[in-house]
Amino acid sequence: MRLLCFAFLLGLLIFALASSVVAKNNGSISLRQTDNHHVARLNSNQPYVAGCCVASEGLMKYETVNAVAVEVSFPSTDPSSFSVGDWLGAGIFVQAQDTRFLHVDYGFYMMLVLDSSGNGFVDIGLHQTREGDMPLLMPSEELVYVRTWQVSGLDPATPVNLTMEWSENKRVSYALEFDGQRTEFASIRISGFPNCENMIPGFYSGNVIVGQFPMSRYVNYFQFGIISSSQIVEDGWNVLLREPRLLKLGNWSIVDRAWSVQGDRSHIDQDWGWGGEPYIGVDAQYQMNSPQRLNQVLFFHGDRTLSTGTILWEPADTDANGLTDSTSYEIQNDRVLFSGYSLSGYVVLGLIVISVNVTYWVFRKKHGLERLSDKKA
Secondary structure (H helix, E strand, O other): OOHHHHHHHHHHHHHHHHHHHHHHHHHHOOOEEOOOOOOOOEOOOOEEEEEEOOOOOOOOOEEEEEEEEEEEEEOOOOOHHHOOOOOEEEEEEEEEEEOOOOEEEEEEEEEEEEEEOOOOOEEEEEEEEEEOOOOOOOOEEEEEEEEEHHHHHHHHOOOEEEEEEHHHHHHEEEEEEEEEEEEEEEEEEHHHOOOOOOOOOOOOEEEEEOOOOOOEEEEEEEEEEEEEEEOOOOOOOEEEEEEEEEEOOOEEEEOOEEEEEEEEHHHHHOOEEEEEEEOOOOOEEEOOOOOOOOOEEEEEEOOOOOOOOOOEEEEOOOOOOOOHHHHHHHHHHHOOHHOOOHHHHHHHHHHHHHHHHHHHHHHHHOOOOOOOHHHOO
């Protein structure tokens, strides 16, 4: 009799546990930490394309912020179209800096990832970079930390907000939110890692031109986009990123001006950039070509490649063509405009002009091409 009662109670317990698991999967997501990492690398062969926050059209305005966020989803995406082993990540890519060493910077990333098996993941990581100073100092970088969680109970088409935020004691907290539910799943004390104790506790946003003419590069501190293990050349996938946001002095604000950037122009400092390769064959829909798509960009595989410097959206007070100053658009597209260069650029240009004039004068003297007024004299 006791055995029958025990069996009955055990059956009720198993049924209750099974019911609770079903309810959890239907009502929320679950995260399980795993070593199956998907690393967003720097200066690699990984394809990358993103939007970037543009603080001013001259690309010379930046600031520090307390947090960054973006909404990510994979609408109408069939992961079986990926090659076996491929993965596609979408999210936040942002820079931080060091208080002690000017040549030391940091690259944070947070991605929602979908692999070829249809599994979902959240990946976070931090790179420390060191700029080169030729010929004595070669550029270098290292992955400070990487963490991965497998996500269960989440439809890839469901919009998910990804957030990275600085908190007390130089900690960075990571959270995701969907359907009004917020899950804080990691808080990492950055100063506890070797050689990271001098990091400024804040993310950078905006843009700056670094390096001397003619090797200048355009740094875009806060980027939001996609990266994958290799070029996914098949159709059948879409990635939507909406309302990239910044938190400063307790107030969130949506990025109101965004341009595109490819992996070969995705610099976070003078030497290092996200991915490293342009994402060939990836196009986008955005506000300037789809007016109803406010503050969002939809990436997809298509017949053309989105070029660096494409204006995705602009503030509401711009003109009908979306431009207030066309020179900024040309600068981002790497056309040679001298307004963005330092005084040394003008010095080099002046020396070139002088050299051409001297060469021309020597040529005239050698061949007896004196001025007509000299002959008359």
